[in-house]
Amino acid sequence: MFGPFSEYVRPYRRRILLAVAVIACAQVAATLIPLQIGAAVDSLAEDSTEALSLVRDRVINVLALALCIAMGGYFMRRLTGVTSTWIEYDIRTKFFAHLLAQPLSFYQEHRTGDLMARATNDLTQVRIFFTYGLRGIAETALIxxxxxxxxxRIDWQLTLLVLIPLPLMSLFLVRMAAIVHTRFRAIQDFxxxxxxxxxxxxxxxxxxxAYVQGPxxxxxxxxxxQEYLERNASLIHTHAVYRPLSFLIASIGLGMNLWLGGKGVVAGSLSIGDFVALNAYLTLLIRPVSYVGWVIDRSQRALVAIRRINEVLAIEPQISDRTLPATTSLPEQISGRLQFDNVGFAYDGIPALxxxxxDLPAGTTLGIIGRVGAGKTTFARLIPRLIEPTQGRILLDGVPLDQWPxxxxxxxxxxxxxxxxLFSDTMGANIGYGVxxxxxxxxxxxAEEAQVRTDIESFEEGFATVIGERGVTLSGGQKQRTTLARALLRRPEILILDDSLSAVDTHTExxxxxxxxxxxxxxxxxxxAHRxxxxxxxxxxxxxxxGxxxxxxxxxxxxxxxxxxxxLARRQQLAEELEVM
Structure with missing residues (x-):
């Protein structure tokens, strides 16, 4: 029923159905008001001594119906508002968890800014639809x-005549929906x-x-x-055409009712009260007729947005837990033995390793050195399965890596x-991250083991010092030592240091x-390391x-x-001797 929204709507179906029921009750009350007005007009036309008493009764009925509409509006807004917020919460939570599950290759293929736009701007369009658009659809249809x-019920022949312009409008609405969808998709992508x-x-x-590239x-x-502005301008043009057209069509119907209904009153086939009621109903229809365009706009925006979100959610993580063979038995404790069996890796078909x-027994320290681009970082990323080998296999304690959770x-x-x-948080929180x-x-x-404690304690707030985004307030060496402290805190069975001391001096090293x-x-x-x-x-x-x-x-x-x-050893030794001189 809800198409691409179905998965997220399902937990809140009862709330949505209750909201629609409340809207229906309010709209029933709204459609009874013109009848009460028409009956009051007919009572005045009868020139009876009880006319004012009858009018008073109609006024009381109208006030009671208005109270019902007000109460329905309050509960309807509460229900749709809370439901839309929870739907937004569920989608955002799922989207973020899905991003965290993706491997490094995903972020090489998808831009961070675009992912952020989908998680914020697109999600806002979905929330607006469920807050106002869904309510608009129900209200418009029921009114x-x-x-x-x-x-x-009053005069079906006259009703059909005054509603003749509406089929023409429906054709325009179908065309408008297609235009809005296409143009808003282009806007969101841009x-x-x-x-x-x-x-x-x-x-x-x-x-x-540094490169004076601000201007x-x-x-x-x-x-x-400017291009974003122009793309929005084309969408605004569509809205600008629709709103006057909807009022024009609604006014044509109202004019036809005044003319044909007036003739019926003169001929005696239609009472003054029924004529007034018909005009009231047509006036009541002006708002939903003009509102249809806004509802279509919001529904198409939300449809584009949820499809953009679902495009990302449909991408299955390339690296995930695999079903273990029944014969596989994992050790209770990881000792840290690593075996590389003819391992290779290629980026887009270009070999890197x-x-x-x-064969590294548990407790072994393996040093790796090589020129830039030799594959050192690629080697390091293979062990925690940030990337997967394209050739051979790696075993941890005799079990292939892909069989470990x-x-x-x-x-x-x-x-x-x-x-x-580093995260924009305190120094203590950054070191404690992951534990x-x-x-x-x-x-x-x-921090002491990473030789960064003295630096931290020299800050005014010590370990409670909040650093800037990505540790912008720290030096390169302080950032390296802080991330090293973070890894040491975990007391892991396997420690991987990928050139993590390059920014510190030899004494600190x-x-x-x-x-x-x-x-x-x-x-x-x-x-x-390079040293x-x-x-x-x-x-x-x-x-x-x-490689x-x-x-x-x-x-x-x-x-x-x-x-x-x-x-390399001779060149580095010579460089050190020259520095001393």
């Missing part, structure tokens, strides 16, 4: 049905472009300012805004990404590594080059081999 029924443009400029405000971006935005074969797998991993991300009910001493200990050695000895650690000094104490080191393992061994073995690793 028309009841009014025409009562008019036919609004997503504008939202994305704003989001990118705000996220990259430092770059915009250029303002001109670009003005162009986008290939032929990786590794995602929640359990990721709870066992502490992942510090190459680019640190439910983390205590203050635990947060302080993790040594202090952090000193704390980390004890922690890393108890868990499997993937340590990605040889960071990897020196790793149990095993691999050198990635063009494959070019060299592997301990620090001493790789230096002695005089290969890529040894070359």
């Amino acid at each position: 028309f049905l009841f009014s025409v029924t009562m008019m036919c 609004f997503g472009d504008i939202s994305n443009f704003i989001q990118e400029n705000l996220a990259g405000i430092r770059v915009v300012k 250029a971006q303002s001109r670009h935005f003005a162009g986008l805004n 290939h032929s990786l074969n590794l 995602l929640t359990r797998l990721r709870q066992a991993i502490g992942y510090v990404a190459q680019t640190p991300f 439910e009910d983390a205590s203050e001493p635990q947060i302080h200990e993790a 040594e202090a952090i590594l000193g704390h980390l050695r004890r922690i890393m000895a108890e868990r499997t650690t993937i340590l990605i 040889i000094s960071t990897l020196r104490d790793a149990d095993h080191i691999i050198v990635l080059d063009e 494959g393992i070019a060299e592997e061994g301990t620090h001493g073995e790789l230096v002695a081999s005089q290969g890529i690793y040894a070359g």
